[in-house]
Amino acid sequence: MTDHTALVVGGTSGIGLATARLLARRATVHVVGRTERPIDPELIPHWADGGDPGQIGAVVDKIGQIDWLVVSLSGAEGAGPIAELDVAMLRRAFDAKFWAHLTTVRAALPHLAPTGSITLIGAVSARAAMPGTAGLAAINGAVEALVKPLANELAPIRVNGVSPGLVDTPWWNGFPPEQREAYFAQMASRLPTRRVATAEDVAEVVALAATNPNLTGTVLEADGGARIAALT
Template identity: 70%
Template structure:
């Protein structure tokens, strides 16, 4: 796979960075995009094989400039996320929810549009949703709508953009910086409680999900599919 080129937008931390590392281990030339120059500098030290680009996934012109500089792209992975959108529907801040859509859903769309002219015919697009799109967890209606919108792109785009393959990955609870807003002791207690409810009895790591992301990106017989990598979260009730 040494002749393949991958672009991971949202690739400076969490699932995106873990996927970039796995693709690098496969021998691909891997480019990552992030908004934070500080994070890009940190990754340049820890993972010098990854080529970093500072750009906002929600800015089509910035992503277009990155893709133009890269040239042909075989595997596009969109790992954009955001920390907003959670809360009871009765008092959910709709401005916050709009920001959540801007950060994730619109970021996915603008990134796809900007990268399309550079995707190879045998290439792929892999989107990252979340299991909230298909479960009934109280307080998640907003974020469920965001992730549901992202995952709803997969099937129509798989047909529209063929032979380019389009897939999604739907993680459940994952120990990533997404949870950094919680105090460490609160996060650990919640993860311990959730692990007991999950059929796999553990909370996933970013690398667990990255393994599935790379499968979706590289397997030439998978398209139009959202792969659930949730540890069975959709099967049980997690408080």
Template identity: 65%
Template structure:
């Protein structure tokens, strides 16, 4: 593969970091941006070939400054998210849901918009949503709205920004730090229960989803697509 430049915003853990590692293994010049210095330092220590940058994806000025320093970016991957927005609608804290939109939808859109002048004409933008956008699982209406909003950007932007390609990857249940707030025993029990219901009979790893992200980002014939990497979660009830 001819050396390309990738920027993964929100790439210090989970799917973002797994994607950075896969792209690095392909010979890509990989840059990872995040807000937390300690996480960036950890990536720099564990993966010295990946270049890290401290920047807030929700701050257009910081993104513009970062992209100005990098020059042209071929593959922009937005793996930004938060941990709020789940719960029965009757009890859902709408302020928490607003924060969830700020942490995922608005921050991805802010980064995307600020990055446009710096993307290669044949480059790509890959968003990360979640399968909750197309499931009917009780307690996930807030997450469905959030991830549906992310996915709604894909098709119109794929036409508007062409020939830049725009896609999203929609994970299902993935063993990432997103679940760290759940007690370990409860998380393991839920994962075991869910694995028995999923058609794939397993909970995904971050690297499973990263493989789909790399495909969406790098394949020149994929655009306007939401690529599902959910183990079949959209086909069953995980309640």
């Protein structure tokens, strides 16, 4: 029986689910999702909106002490040329990711073990300077900007971030398969790694950030070299 408890908010699909499965090898893992769905039997599911203080507060109260908190929340909005971005849409996108991250962290704070950790998931758009990603850059930049000040403020609780690049997750399922595959092939040819990441690739980095006792105040890049490549 493990002595650690992990909570992955946004843990029912994509990077969050892959991370939860990995952490389940060494912890009791609770996952939070907004929509009820079948989940792995080794994971303990909760259904709540991470951006709702009452809902996420009720979940963490039920769990009790948390050693490793991973926040993997995101939305589907925020991309597009700046001249065409709808401000109301961009506010929704901030609500879905930045404010949901912040709300979850605040709710979990009273329950975090003194030797625990918080890991936030940003994205390479925060610094890759790709046209059409100003809104995404602002959202993910805001998430990642939390890491260093919180690492100082909350010490000895460790705070880290992970910044993925292009990852093959269900986020892309809304695109026609042919369009998605063509885009992945095009982008992979420009990445130094020459491949599109899997959720499991990124989950290994998230698990490292969450569990390594010597990491804090760090945003780990897991982007296949996207931040140094010419992707425009």
